[in-house]
Amino acid sequence: MALADYKRDMEGCSRCSSCKWVPFNQIKSWRFAKNCPSICRYNFHAYSGSGRMIIANSILEGRSELNEAVAEIVYRCQLCGACDTACKVYRDDIDLTEVLLELRAFCVESGELLVEHMAVIDALKREDNVLGEPKERRGEWAAGLPLKDINRETCEVFFHAGCRYSYDPDLRDTLRGAVSLLLDAGVEVGIAGAEESCCGGRAYELGYRGEAANYADDLLSRVKASGARTLVTACADGYAHLRYLYPRMGKELPCEVLHITQYLDRLLAGGRLRLRNSLPTLFTYHDPCHLGRMGEPFLSDWKGDKLERPMSLKRAGRKGVYEEPRRLLRALPGAGLAEMERIREYAWCCGAGGGVLEAFPDFALWTAAERLEEALASGAEALATACPWCVRAFRDTASQAGIDLPVYDLIDLAVTAAGISVPAPA
Ligand code: SF4
Numbered sequence: 001m002a003l004a005d006y007k008r009d010m011e012g013c014s015r016c017s018s019c020k021w022v023p024f025n026q027i028k029s030w031r032f033a034k035n036c037p038s039i040c041r042y043n044f045h046a047y048s049g050s051g052r053m054i055i056a057n058s059i060l061e062g063r064s065e066l067n068e069a070v071a072e073i074v075y076r077c078q079l080c081g082a083c084d085t086a087c088k089v090y091r092d093d094i095d096l097t098e099v100l101l102e103l104r105a106f107c108v109e110s111g112e113l114l115v116e117h118m119a120v121i122d123a124l125k126r127e128d129n130v131l132g133e134p135k136e137r138r139g140e141w142a143a144g145l146p147l148k149d150i151n152r153e154t155c156e157v158f159f160h161a162g163c164r165y166s167y168d169p170d171l172r173d174t175l176r177g178a179v180s181l182l183l184d185a186g187v188e189v190g191i192a193g194a195e196e197s198c199c200g201g202r203a204y205e206l207g208y209r210g211e212a213a214n215y216a217d218d219l220l221s222r223v224k225a226s227g228a229r230t231l232v233t234a235c236a237d238g239y240a241h242l243r244y245l246y247p248r249m250g251k252e253l254p255c256e257v258l259h260i261t262q263y264l265d266r267l268l269a270g271g272r273l274r275l276r277n278s279l280p281t282l283f284t285y286h287d288p289c290h291l292g293r294m295g296e297p298f299l300s301d302w303k304g305d306k307l308e309r310p311m312s313l314k315r316a317g318r319k320g321v322y323e324e325p326r327r328l329l330r331a332l333p334g335a336g337l338a339e340m341e342r343i344r345e346y347a348w349c350c351g352a353g354g355g356v357l358e359a360f361p362d363f364a365l366w367t368a369a370e371r372l373e374e375a376l377a378s379g380a381e382a383l384a385t386a387c388p389w390c391v392r393a394f395r396d397t398a399s400q401a402g403i404d405l406p407v408y409d410l411i412d413l414a415v416t417a418a419g420i421s422v423p424a425p426a
Pocket residue numbers: 012013014015016017018019020049050086087091094096
């Protein structure tokens with residue numbers, strides 16, 4: 001597909017501005033009624049989902065030119081998908097996220113690139129990860145753990161660590177905790193170690209389709225060779241890319257793809273994960289965009305008039321991973337759950353996605369601070385989430401903005417409650 005293939009979606013926009021709001025029947029208060037960080041921050045229609053579709057259509061029709069200023073508007077957006085979900089409540093025929101993705105690919109094809117994103121892609125090409133860390137150090141997080149080498153052995157679960165977890169020194173113990181929970185339940189886990197590469201999802205989101213396809217091919221061939229029937233990742237971004245983007249690129253993995261919260265939920269239900277230790281805390285849960293509305297695949301592409309498309313073939317955000325993380329939280333002995341106002345498919349973004357963290361860090365920080373305000377308003381004592389990018393964004397923002405709210409990865413809470421020992425790196 002190309003941008004021009006979505007002309008009908010762009011022309012169909014009625015400019016009702018519903019894409020800027022949580023659907024009206026879901027609004028709990030005026031303070032947290034809006035859903036789009038971009039329009040909230042910049043307060044001009046061009047910075048909304050609708051505005052970007054109007055920009056795209058205008059460029060295609062030769063009424064506007066794509067220049068540096070326009071590209072900056074295009075990229076001041078987290079690709080969080082909230083506009084698409086809100087629009088779908090009212091409209092059957094607009095796939096807004098697809099237009100936003102195609103517009104970015106169009107920017108790259110046209111040479112309108114952001115230098116910060118070029119740096120990410122350069123790092124990716126050099127070291128196979130979006131953080132630019134040395135490739136040969138990618139597997140160091142797993143030192144001393146009894147894991148299989150997926151490059152040479154078969155195993156039950158193919159574990160994809162992802163870029164952020166593999167290299168972020170604050171999050172490596174979380175990742176070690178994730179595989180330790182699986183090992184403790186008797187699951188055979190394999191990793192690619194230093195040979196693991198980025199899933200390619202961030203490159204796709206930035207508009208670099210060729211790089212994204214190469215990384216998808218790399219992972220696809222590894223999964224095929226491993227013979228694994230289940231791939232588990234703890235990264236919400238990675239989950240969305242493997243579940244949603246890969247099939248869009250014609251590179252569907254030949255195995256079940258699960259987020260760690262889904263796998264742990266199964267272990268819990270089967271009695272193989274026992275949470276015994278008390279965590280007497282009132283938590284609120286942040287739905288990562290990529291685990292929720294952005295993790296929902298289209299069941300198939302629709303070729304005809306979208307107004308006639310069956311409801312079941314729309315990607316409306318409702319089939320994201322919402323229940324499993326909440327079941328895990330509720331299963332923590334002594335823990336309570338206080339929900340925020342915007343949850344599930346209507347959740348507010350953490351601010352880090354879509355290349356915003358790299359190119360517009362002040363906007364990322366503002367977006368995360370908004371969410372932390374909402375978390376505090378819930379009355380919770382701590383925030384839990386299930387994505388390394390969200391954890392990083394919230395911890396950094398809380399410390400920079402002086403917001404007193406502890407931020408936890410659900411994995412760490414499960415490790416503590418299970419009382420398992422996670423060996424220190426050898
Ligand atoms: S994108 Fe959808 S919700 Fe937004 S203005 Fe257009 S029709 Fe309305």
